[in-house]
């Protein structure tokens with residue numbers, strides 16, 4: 001077992017872990033990031049597509065956002081398509097801010113390039129990462145490196161950025177931890193389509209057949225979803241059946257139709273809400289999906305992971321550079337405030353736009369009234385816009401640029 005020491009050990013090289021290590025490096029704090037996936041696997045992650053403006057500004061300010069301006073697309077609005085009529089929510093008009101369409105795997109590629117250029121310590125392709133010890137002044141993680149050598153890594157702080165199946169989370173004893181969990185009674189059938197975009201902005205469609213989201217990844221690859229049963233099997237769906245279902249959910253008197261193309265991938269995505277409290281135990285801190293999951297409707301998961309680590313990087317800088325522990329003591333409570341606000345936003349948007357299977361007529365009429373309110377009230381649209389573009393990030397030690 002090779003004994004090593006660092007200031008911060010980070011388990012997970014997803015958006016949370018890579019942004020955290022970048023922010024720490026900018027403060028001169030050494031970190032080791034370990035991930036069981038290889039660089040190629042990480043760069044191939046097809047997941048999130050929407051970045052809040054605050055996320056883009058942070059990446060810009062750190063020198064990891066240059067490609068967003070070239071290959072990303074600024075979106076100043078979204079379409080809410082209700083029973084075949086589109087109502088535009090003017091994000092920029094309501095908030096002065098926008099979101100960016102820029103896929104998660106491109107964000108990860110940019111972050112990995114940043115780390116390579118700044119010679120940080122990333123250990124990819126490791127196995128068996130385990131929290132061996134937690135104490136008042138640090139923690140110990142063990143893993144086997146890609147070279148097959150077992151490593152015992154001691155650190156002053158350990159960040160669990162290892163996604164929804166986090167092993168680091170287990171370092172918070174059960175008796176001190178509350179797992180808030182809710183599974184929604186529907187899922188998303190997601191496809192990648194080899195076709196040009198069907199609309200300039202994202203379309204959130206609510207129809208009698210259920211919800212659909214028309215999104216994009218690149219000028220030639222589109223991401224689309226439709227509400228389905230969580231037990232739905234992708235093998236029961238031919239390309240033609242998928243396209244017919246998507247077309248039916250967006251059809252309307254204005255003649256709007258999706259541009260069709262071959263289905264490249266298909267998957268069923270469960271809709272879950274989860275929060276682990278507290279997000280800290282001794283010198284172990286959770287961030288991103290390791291601490292929470294939101295249904296994807298509000299496009300918040302990646303952005304919330306970034307918000308967590310902005311807070312955590314500031315708190316760890318206070319602790320490790322300035323020897324002040326107030327901010328780490330407040331981390332769990334400070335992070336939880338945004339987490340629950342985001343949970344409420346994502347849950348509310350999801351349950352408003354998706355008819356619940358088997359809902360009684362009273363609840364369904366109530367839901368439809370909420371949809372109608374959303375598309376007829378400017379105040380409701382402004383509130384949606386505020387949540388969608390994202391609330392300001394906590395002070396990052398990185399001053400944001402304005403796009």
Ligand SMILES: Cc1cc2nc3c(=O)[nH]c(=O)nc-3n(C[C@H](O)[C@H](O)[C@H](O)COP(=O)(O)OP(=O)(O)OC[C@H]3O[C@@H](n4cnc5c(N)ncnc54)[C@H](O)[C@@H]3O)c2cc1C
Nearest residue numbers: 012014015016036048049162163288289299300301302303
């Ligand atoms: C279909 C889909 C669509 C989405 N759309 C959006 C969107 O539009 N906008 C948005 O903001 N969010 C979206 N999300 C959510 C977003 O992708 C996640 O919230 C985000 O990836 C969380 O980042 P993370 O770094 O916390 O976790 P992850 O991205 O899951 O990264 C965790 C990392 O830890 C590593 N790891 C895990 N276990 C171990 C271990 N034991 N040892 C070592 N390494 C380990 C993994 O390999 C991974 O690299 C979407 C998610 C899905 C599934």
